[in-house]
Amino acid sequence: ETGVTQTPRHLVMGMTNKKSLKCEQHLGHNAMYWYKQSAKKPLELMFVYSLEERVENNSVPSRFSPECPNSSHLFLHLHTLQPEDSALYLCASSRGMGQTNYNEQFFGPGTRLTVL
Amino acid sequence: ILNVEQSPQSLHVQEGDSTNFTCSFPSSNFYALHWYRWETAKSPEALFVMTLNGDEKKKGRISATLNTKEGYSYLYIKGSQPEDSATYLCAHQPNSNSGYALNFGKGTSLLVTP
Numbered sequence: 001e002t003g004v005t006q007t008p009r010h011l012v013m014g015m016t017n018k019k020s021l022k023c024e025q026h027l028g029h030n031a032m033y034w035y036k037q038s039a040k041k042p043l044e045l046m047f048v049y050s051l052e053e054r055v056e057n058n059s060v061p062s063r064f065s066p067e068c069p070n071s072s073h074l075f076l077h078l079h080t081l082q083p084e085d086s087a088l089y090l091c092a093s094s095r096g097m098g099q100t101n102y103n104e105q106f107f108g109p110g111t112r113l114t115v116l
Numbered sequence: 117i118l119n120v121e122q123s124p125q126s127l128h129v130q131e132g133d134s135t136n137f138t139c140s141f142p143s144s145n146f147y148a149l150h151w152y153r154w155e156t157a158k159s160p161e162a163l164f165v166m167t168l169n170g171d172e173k174k175k176g177r178i179s180a181t182l183n184t185k186e187g188y189s190y191l192y193i194k195g196s197q198p199e200d201s202a203t204y205l206c207a208h209q210p211n212s213n214s215g216y217a218l219n220f221g222k223g224t225s226l227l228v229t230p
């Protein structure tokens with residue numbers, strides 16, 4: 001176990017639905033991340049939060065809305081998604097930059113999302 | 117090289133074979149190189165973080181080398197076992213001024229059959 005949990009593990013939703021993905025880390029880390037993995041593509045960084053502030057947003061469509069209420073929890077709110085948004089969504093955490101850990105990231109198992 | 121490239125894309129070996137695969141990354145703007153092991157339906161698990169040219173790291177039967185001048189890293193598995201079957205990801209970390217980014221390759225998928 002990596003100390004990062006994600007729920008749900010699988011999600012099927014229609015294009016008009018609103019759903020949320022949840023991530024929780026039990027490692028005392030300061031930074032949390034959302035990644036997307038589509039078939040045949042590398043992991044793509046979506047959002048980064050450090051100490052509950054969003055520090056990176058890699059041109060992600062507004063139908064994906066992150067929320068970080070505290071340093072242990074990260075959400076990804078989904079609304080009016082498209083079928084091409086079907087992918088594996090991974091959460092990760094790290095101690096954060098400025099320390100000698102070279103930003104080693106610890107991943108959750110992911111949520112497999114299917115948009116119909 | 118602008119992106120992180122991994123080869124081969126997939127590999128199928130027999131139990132007991134030794135194998136290796138390659139990660140190529142931009143040699144300029146280098147801070148660290150990460151290797152992850154990702155079994156199906158599980159979380160990617162960190163194997164190594166490598167930072168210095170000539171670094172060699174080892175964990176059991178798995179080892180890795182790093183050449184930052186030419187921009188490549190090799191991952192070696194000695195005497196592969198079925199439990200080594202996984203996707204092996206490498207990630208290039210640009211220098212610390214770039215923030216938090218890890219740029220991942222597509223991975224090498226390894227299947228070890230008895």
